[in-house]
Amino acid sequence: xxxxxxxxxxxLEISRKYNLTQIGYESIEESRGNTNYLVRTAQxxxxxxxxxxxHIRALNLSRxxxxxxxxxxxxxxxxxxxxxxxxxxxxxxxxLLKPYIVGQVVENMDENMVSQVGAAMASLHEIPNPHYxxxxxxxxxxxxxxxxxxxxxxxxxxxxxxxxxFLMQTIxxxxxxxxxxxxxxYDNVLFDGKKFKAIIDFEEACxxxxxxxxxxxxxxxxxxxxxxxxxKVRSLVNGYQKIRVLERAEKxxxxxxxxxxxxxxxxxxxxxxxxxxxxxxxxxxHWEMVNIAKDASAIPNEKFMNxxxx
Numbered sequence: 001x002x003x004x005x006x007x008x009x010x011x012l013e014i015s016r017k018y019n020l021t022q023i024g025y026e027s028i029e030e031s032r033g034n035t036n037y038l039v040r041t042a043q044x045x046x047x048x049x050x051x052x053x054x055h056i057r058a059l060n061l062s063r064x065x066x067x068x069x070x071x072x073x074x075x076x077x078x079x080x081x082x083x084x085x086x087x088x089x090x091x092x093x094x095x096l097l098k099p100y101i102v103g104q105v106v107e108n109m110d111e112n113m114v115s116q117v118g119a120a121m122a123s124l125h126e127i128p129n130p131h132y133x134x135x136x137x138x139x140x141x142x143x144x145x146x147x148x149x150x151x152x153x154x155x156x157x158x159x160x161x162x163x164x165x166f167l168m169q170t171i172x173x174x175x176x177x178x179x180x181x182x183x184x185x186y187d188n189v190l191f192d193g194k195k196f197k198a199i200i201d202f203e204e205a206c207x208x209x210x211x212x213x214x215x216x217x218x219x220x221x222x223x224x225x226x227x228x229x230x231x232k233v234r235s236l237v238n239g240y241q242k243i244r245v246l247e248r249a250e251k252x253x254x255x256x257x258x259x260x261x262x263x264x265x266x267x268x269x270x271x272x273x274x275x276x277x278x279x280x281x282x283x284x285x286h287w288e289m290v291n292i293a294k295d296a297s298a299i300p301n302e303k304f305m306n307x308x309x310x
Contacts, residue, residue: 011039014090018097019082045100046079050093058094060132062086064205067130074120074198076101103190103197111235114221116196117189118239121213125244129179129207137182137208139268141167147271156270156286163263170256175249180213182206185220211250214240215257219265219292226291228258230307237308255296255304262293
């Protein structure tokens with residue numbers, strides 16, 4: 001789905017701001033509601049993103065990507081305009097241009113590949129948190145009430161309300177927080193063969209629980225047919241702990257945060273496809289995440305801990 005329809009003349013106009021000679025373009029899938037185009041120029045290939053959100057979020061993303069580039073973290077870079085700015089605009093919407101990264105998305109990673117992603121996540125979590133990032137996740141607990149009580153699907157909304165109350169009462173205070181990606185699904189990770197290359201799409205980056213990022217990565221990398229695959233979770237955690245050792249409280253709460261991440265993603269999907277931008281063929285897409293959350297909670301805690309940490 002493309003939210004902003006650009007014509008060739010529009011992309012040519014934007015390309016000129018970067019002193020680039022555009023020779024072709026094509027639309028690509030949006031990221032969390034933004035609009036993306038692959039732009040081929042005489043100099044390179046780029047991803048052109050038109051943000052459907054407020055200007056400040058695009059500005060902060062560009063600042064974060066530039067900050068990560070300075071630290072040589074493997075992710076997307078920002079192409080600066082000819083005047084040195086990092087973002088421009090199209091019809092009042094912020095625009096960001098990023099050099100295209102050549103790499104492969106691998107839906108079903110092996111355990112070694114998952115371990116490499118874990119190590120990259122730990123390296124990210126060791127980076128000081130930029131002050132301009134939000135202090136909560138874009139579809140974390142605080143956003144659940146926007147879905148509950150709407151009367152669209154009572155079965156789901158009642159289940160979500162129960163999970164909301166449980167998480168509010170159960171998540172302990174004092175867990176380590178810092179810079180997290182917030183959306184480490186397989187399609188946000190690039191490989192060169194079986195060698196890790198980059199984590200991309202930092203639109204959901206925030207200052208939040210580090211263990212939430214791991215929980216989301218379990219959902220995004222370590223599940224098959226709505227089931228949590230514990231050997232892959234172990235590989236993810238082993239790779240992570242080569243760089244940053246989890247605190248005891250984080251280990252004890254990881255299983256709960258796997259469920260939390262799946263619940264949060266289900267809430268976002270329900271909101272997106274039933275309320276914000278209703279799409280009939282995607283209106284039930286949240287149930288996949290509901291099933292993952294239920295599977296995660298059904299694993300006996302001793303079994304989970306032994307399989308992942310022993």
